[in-house]
Amino acid sequence: MNRKELFHQIQNKKSYLCIGLDTDIQKIPKHLLEEEDPIFAFNQAIINATHDLCVAYKPNLAFYESNGSVGWKSLEKTMAVIPKNCFTIADAKRGDIGNTSSLYAQTFFKHMNFDAVTIAPYMGEDSVSPFLAFDGKWAIVLALTSNAGANDFQLLQLADESKTYLFEKVMQANMRWGTAENMMFVVGATREDQFAHIRTLAPDHFFLVPGVGAQGGDLSAISRKGMNDQCGLLVNSSRQIIYASADKDFALKARAAALIVQQEMEVLLLERKLI
């Protein structure tokens, strides 16, 4: 899905919500454990109940890999039931030497048909660029993440004249390698104080924003600071939506939780005159 189509979906659904499919066998309703593939059954029900309210789904690979080949099978089946008008993000945080990154890109873009993959940038250009070689596909590069550990390296100041933070340098370098048509950045919602500044660094790029909900980020604050004229934000919520209920009504309750977020987003899109 290219940028124009993504913005069209945002306008159409009046939403820039990304639902994180962090599907944990310990947390899903007990009655699903009787299903042949409980993880897939859960995902399918969540997707059926929410696909008109969100523009993207983001399976977190760790939750599938924790069940090995069986978990990857659940992920493959999940991808097959996500409607074509939803953007799909493999939250995989991959990144390796060139020939290995090429294989990861083929895995997620070709074998699994994801629209985007999250990328850890520590290994530099040849670890990122193989993800930029596919039409309509996206590298979503970690910039400033939502966790406490972001302070350890991402917020180190560099010995250049302007004492740039490492995450700023990461964004600047990546913007030389990719464009606003094939690259997004991860910017945590818990970094609200940095949001307006980060938008000036990358005026046109989409940001994938985790950290709203369970991690405490403020949707309206980061939206007002971070939106651009194509919205430019995909705001992720995982646990708050998919685990809204642990009973048989879990899908309905997930829909209700997603609807609350979508309605808040509709107001924010109207305020910014994007719909």
Place this chain on the structure above:
Amino acid sequence: MNRKELFHQIQNKKSYLCIGLDTDIQKIPKHLLEEEDPIFAFNQAIINATHDLCVAYKPNLAFYESNGSVGWKSLEKTMAVIPKNCFTIADAKRGDIGNTSSLYAQTFFKHMNFDAVTIAPYMGEDSVSPFLAFDGKWAIVLALTSNAGANDFQLLQLADESKTYLFEKVMQANMRWGTAENMMFVVGATREDQFAHIRTLAPDHFFLVPGVGAQGGDLSAISRKGMNDQCGLLVNSSRQIIYASADKDFALKARAAALIVQQEMEVLLLERKLI
């Protein structure tokens, strides 16, 4: 496998060779394509032919994931045939927020029973520390990698008094979080000029050293600069060994290629009086 046992294996086998199982369906001998699981059949033959010459095997996850759930199945079967006296490394370059890193750690250490996982450090302490909570298991953290992209961020100088390189800061921070008993560092063999210095930064830690062979690193030079009194090195070779031949004699030729490296290592271990 703990550090004492690892050093014992090194002394016993007179080798600190790690064989990278970068098993590519395009590169394995054509006659194996008739097997039910060609990737597993190749790995099994390579392991049978080399396990007395190497101390470790390092499957590169990208090569398995590129075949989705089927590839993960090949990896699970491969892990089941690696002898117990071989150290096993999941070359996965994982790293995410705490609860997700915990799941990755469970995946590789519990579900798959690897001894070690390679870790990308960009997200900081809570992305690394979940991998340090398992007895006899190891986080192998990227420090200075073998690829050209290492120059982009790892060799940036920081705005501290001594203008530390980012990779040095990464090593210093990680050495506060882990110990020489549960943490190693990736140091590329192509960084020979930095090897003696990096050994002074982490005198006791094992280094996983890729980049010998196809990438051009010099085994004897990095060994002389990088060894400590428990050897402290696992030197990886992948393509040069496993693709020594594309014919029916591939396993024998892989053994011959591994033997050349083992014999060079034996001389270097003798020189350092470690055997």
